[in-house]
Amino acid sequence: MKIDKRNPAHWLSLAGFWLQAALGTALRPLLRSSNGTIVLYGHKLNGNLLALYRHMRANPSVGLRPVYLSMDLDYLRELRAQGVDCCWACGPACAALLARAEALVSDHGLHSLGSWRGEYQRLDMKFFDVWHGMSTMEYRPEDVSDRHRYDEIWVASELYQLVYTTRFGFDEGKVVMTGHARADRLIARTEDRDILRRQYGLPVDRRLILFAPTWKQQSRARSIYPFGCGKAEFLEGICRVALDHGASVVMRSHLNSSDAVAVEVEGLYLLPASRYADTEAILEMCDILVCDWSTIAFDWLLLNRPAIFLEVEPPYPLGAFLGDEFRYGEIVDAFPQLLQSLGRILGDPAEYWGRYGPRHQAAKDKFYGTMADGRATERCVNRLIEWIRA
Known part of the structure; x- marks a missing residue:
């Protein structure tokens, strides 16, 4: 969901999401378990998030259950009609989902959940970033400061690893070359x-x-x-x-x-x-x-x-x-x-x-570089498995 700050309904959605995230932290000590639930959060279920969702659904043997989370209820109704496992961020199911989830992958920040990320990390939820665009835009350090607090950043190649570490000041160990998951589909050309x-x-x-x-x-x-x-x-x-x-x-x-x-x-x-x-x-x-x-x-x-x-x-x-x-x-x-x-x-x-x-x-x-080999999605999923099973 793309937030329009001039729309009062969007402010209500942000408030609802904040409340559900807060409730999730209270429930997490009671509901947290090693269940393989992975939350995918972004404006739309597309790009890297879609690639990860499809891979985990198509390979149940990896033991991960992807759930797409959004504040956009109309969009979620469309996805549910297509059989997508998804959750409304402003409803009570969101709190239960966040209480149980082992990790969250986002591609454009966290909106209201960002206020509670530190508490969820303290309660052993892992946070990963797969930024939605491989932009040429110059950023100020404060523009990307939020992502410094993720557990790991997954980037397209060595070039972007250098961008994150030298221009944006990220720790080298936090920025991992996986390739972009969405690129696998364009490389495979099976459609x-x-x-x-x-x-x-x-x-x-x-x-x-x-x-x-x-x-x-x-x-x-x-x-x-x-x-x-x-x-x-x-x-x-x-x-x-x-x-x-x-x-x-x-x-x-x-x-x-x-x-x-x-x-x-x-x-x-x-x-x-x-x-x-x-x-x-x-x-x-x-x-x-x-x-x-x-x-x-x-x-x-x-x-x-x-x-x-x-x-x-x-x-x-x-x-x-x-x-x-x-x-x-x-x-x-x-x-x-x-x-x-x-x-x-x-x-x-x-x-x-x-x-x-x-x-x-x-x-x-x-x-x-060497990351356009069609295996980026697999590398991302393997990173998830390594973190939550460590």
Whole structure:
């Protein structure tokens, strides 16, 4: 659940979660047992959390029971209809769950539970972080101070281990290279793209261009549509190029962006993150990425497909700390150049790879190192087992 501080209902949810977390600490001495319950907490059950959930459910022999925890009751109803084991953070079942759980894995902080984390750790619950985005954003030490108090941080590679220890001041022993669990799915490539596309209502006989802009963040005047273009002008332009080459466009707005597009454009399909949480499925279905500073580019890197980067100012208040070597595809700084680049890639993909293939490989090697081997989820689960059975 993404918290909107202007929404009174969200404040009530935070208060309800706080009360349940408090009650859980009182119950834990009575209910705590070695039962293998692992709480997964995040805005959505997607990415690394989804990979961990699926692995534990598919491998009952590991002896772990994953439960997804959220304050969003409507979303939980959707998940329960799909057979997901989940719990409402504002209801009494939450206190019982936290009282019994052996560990908690989060990908975007703890919200109200953060006030009680120290007490739960004293009562022998372990806390692990699998940060949801592999961001290029520069942080201040206070921005990541909360994660210093986790038992362990699981990161994508040696590069990010160095980022955490040298830039953010984390103890080396606390930052563990596991790889990102969600990446395993993109590496394995076992899903049928046609089946996925039919499930999402996308054409199976066309190449798909994925437009995935990041959100405004602190740049309130920033538009997710680049180069001074209006919404209609931008979307109609890229869709026109796509249709000229027998392709279509998928727009995936960030969880923090409005879902509303309110323009009818031929060849455009909308899959906002707020309603379509499974990012890896969307990446698998698409053929060309257009993005600005979205961290989705690092996941896309594993698919070995063309990428176009929009040369716009990063929305981060302190700027970006990774260099242009991680903008591994074509970089465009004007709308006509973007349209020309799209047309060129759609018309002659081999020409793109002749120019940018080595940059793709170099970026992948530097970012993932040896961790892009399809075994990240297994490593994360093994870390859980080692901690709770120690």
